[in-house]
Amino acid sequence: MQIKTLSIPNGPRRLSAVAVCIIVAVLALLVTKWSFGHATAINASNIEVAELGAALAPSDPQAHLEYAYLLGKTFLPADQDRSLVEFEKAAALAPANYQTWLALGRAREQSGDAAGSEAALRKALELAPNYSRVQWALGNLLVRQGRYGDGFGYLRNAAASDPVFTNPAAASAWQILGGDTAKIRNLLGDSPRTNAALSVLLSADKRYADALDVWRAIPDAEKKGLKEPGQALYSKLLDAGLYRSAIEVGGTAGLFSDNAPATGAVSNGGFESAITPNDPNPFTWAITEGSYPRIGLNDAQKKSGSYSLLMNFGTGDKGSRPVIQKMGVETGATYDLRFYYRSELRTDAKVVCRITSAVDANPIATVPVTSSGDWTEAGTTFAVPAGTEGIELKLSVEGCPANGCSIAGNIWFDDFSLTKR
DSSP states (O other): OOOOOOOOOSSHHHHHHHHHHHHHHHHHHHHHHHHHHHHHHHTOSSHHHHHHHHHHOTTOHHHHHHHHHHHHTTOOHHHHHHHHHHHHHHHHHOTTOHHHHHHHHHHHHHTTOHHHHHHHHHHHHHHOTTOHHHHHHHHHHHHHTTOHHHHHHHHHHHHHHOGGGHHHHHHHHHHHHTTOHHHHHHHHOOOHHHHHHHHHHHHHTTOHHHHHHHHHTSOHHHHTTOHHHHHHHHHHHHHTTOHHHHHHHHHHTTOOOSSOOOTTOOTTTTOOSOOOTTOSOSSSOEEOSSSSSEEEEESSSOSSSSOEEEEEOTTOEEOOOOEEEEEEOOTTOEEEEEEEEEEOOEESSEEEEEEEETTTOOEEEEEEEOOOSSOEEEEEEEEOOTTOOEEEEEEEEEOOOTTOOEEESEEEEEEEEEEEO
């Protein structure tokens, strides 16, 4: 290969070439320095490293932002002041970037400069008028200043753009307006998501009737998309013993997948479906934790179908654990409960099927279960007390002394039904 030598003549041309080489070298050094500083700052995990990065890349707004964020995390007064200075630098270096103004607005408010904070946030809004985070920040600033009309207007817009802001917007309005739903709707609007959030707040305040009115006002087609607030309202109603209302909300919110519970009915009354521990559906048979007696489905003895429920006490031991089912019912209605059992138990205790109110645990009706050689029908007719819309049916052993009583043998149950008169 022939090697060619480039010769640079003496004089101005040589000086120009040398100058170009020097400029290129300086520019390369500056770019390298800036890139190193940028990478150092944005990946820094401590203040000293971030400070070095910002010093190496003084014209990089992101480097100053990262340095400012780390300073702000210490909560030391001196660092808070330095943090604000760095936020100011970042905004000055990137005046067309809404994120730097948003960060500066928050920092100014923390420093006590409400007017400066508003100015920065309004600049961010000018640059990004449809960004929910900007509307949320400005709205909160104005609300904290008592400027509710404008402030909640921005919060409403933020919630409309991003559902994640709906619940905190409703909670803020609830606290400020003392739970006045009419005023809250006037400020936040009457959207399905806002109403769903209000229904949860009302239920948390134990205003269950109001919560249900608000939930029912939401179009049914919209409720399926409101599973999170629907689940929250459902849980509040369930905890309050308002089972009929819980079933209604759970159904309209799409919380039940298969075998949705129905008001005024026994779920799996013939025991043809499996009974699983920790079943997420509270409206089916629940077996209390424990190992005695053995409880499960049995295909050797059944009144109809393929299975019955067997409580096996074996050759004798002390103790018991009940089987319970929650049910929704109509307040003031009269129901007939019917079921079949076959008992070969040997015990001085009483086996009963007891119905209690889910609201206050007061007894409503009791059906005694006695020894029988064959399948025996049992049942009762009862009226649901005023203020009660949930009952609990419990199969249990009662009447044992404090130290327990000995129980031996088996008892089977089958074909539970509840009929409204």
